[in-house]
Amino acid sequence: MARIKPQALLLQSKKKKGPTRISVTTIVLCNLIIALIALSLVATYRYWSRRSLDHSGSDFSAAEEMDAFSKKDDLPGYAILNTSKGLITVELYKDGSPEVVDRFLDLCQKGHFKGMPFSHVIKHYVIKGGDSQGLGVAEDWISKGKLRSQLVTSPKHEAFMLGTTKNKLENKGFELVITTAPIPDLNDKLIVFGRVIKGEDVVQEIEEVDTDEHYRPKSHVGITGVTLKREI
Structure with a gap:
């Protein structure tokens, strides 16, 4: 080898x-x-x-949305009322009624309107959400409204306006009122701070619910929540 x-x-x-x-x-x-x-x-x-x-x-809360609005100019200009009949979109009058809008937004943040029932439904007049007490108020509104409608030809309040009653606001309360027809003059009763821009059909559907002699709905209908939006 x-x-x-x-x-x-x-x-x-x-x-x-x-x-x-x-x-x-x-x-x-x-x-x-x-x-x-x-x-x-x-x-x-x-x-x-x-x-x-x-x-x-997806489970939108007004409190979470409000945390995102740090500046006055960034405050939401729209509110979506989620009702048992559907959605009602409202434009808020931030410049025309700033104090009332601020109060409304603060109550949204606290969940004040979640579960609020429509306590009075007056066909061709208003639907009112809030405390069901004070049953004579609805009749008082109707009697004065009919009387003034005979005298006033240019109504100040149009249909589908959003407002709150002055007496509740002065007593630290807050009710929501949506007009369903032109109201001759409710300046002594109502502070308008917005208008319905979408969901008029939902307002009209609520207006058609059956009520008792005191204009209280016989079946429950109300607000399940409020969504705040900066833009629509």
Whole structure:
């Protein structure tokens, strides 16, 4: 058997221990796989983040929305009344009735209107949400309204206006009133601070519910929540 020279053995040893060469194609493929994994992780993170925000906003609360309005100019200009008959969208008169609008927004933040029933429904006149006490007020409004309608030809209040009764406001209360017809003059009873811009059909549907002799709905109808919006 022929003897291998030391120099040949050294060369064979170096060849065995030398690192295996990796092709350029393999390196490119590895980099692409790593990049795809990174992009996939980023996309997954963004998806779940958005879904979490959407989920928290789906059960919308006025308190959460109000926290986002840090400046006076950023106060919401619209309110969506979620009623048992459907949605009523209202434009708020921030400039015309700023104090009343501020009070309304504050009460929305506190959940004051959640579960508020429409205590009086007077067809072709108003629907009123709030305390069901004081049953004579509705009759008083109707008698004065009919009397003034015979004398006044240019009504100041149009249909589908949103307001609150002055007596409750002065006593730290707050009722919601939506007119369903032009009202001759309710300035001594009502402070208008908004108007319905969408959902007039819902107002009319509420107006058609059956009531007793005191204009109280025989079946429950009311507000289940209020959503505040900066823009519509």
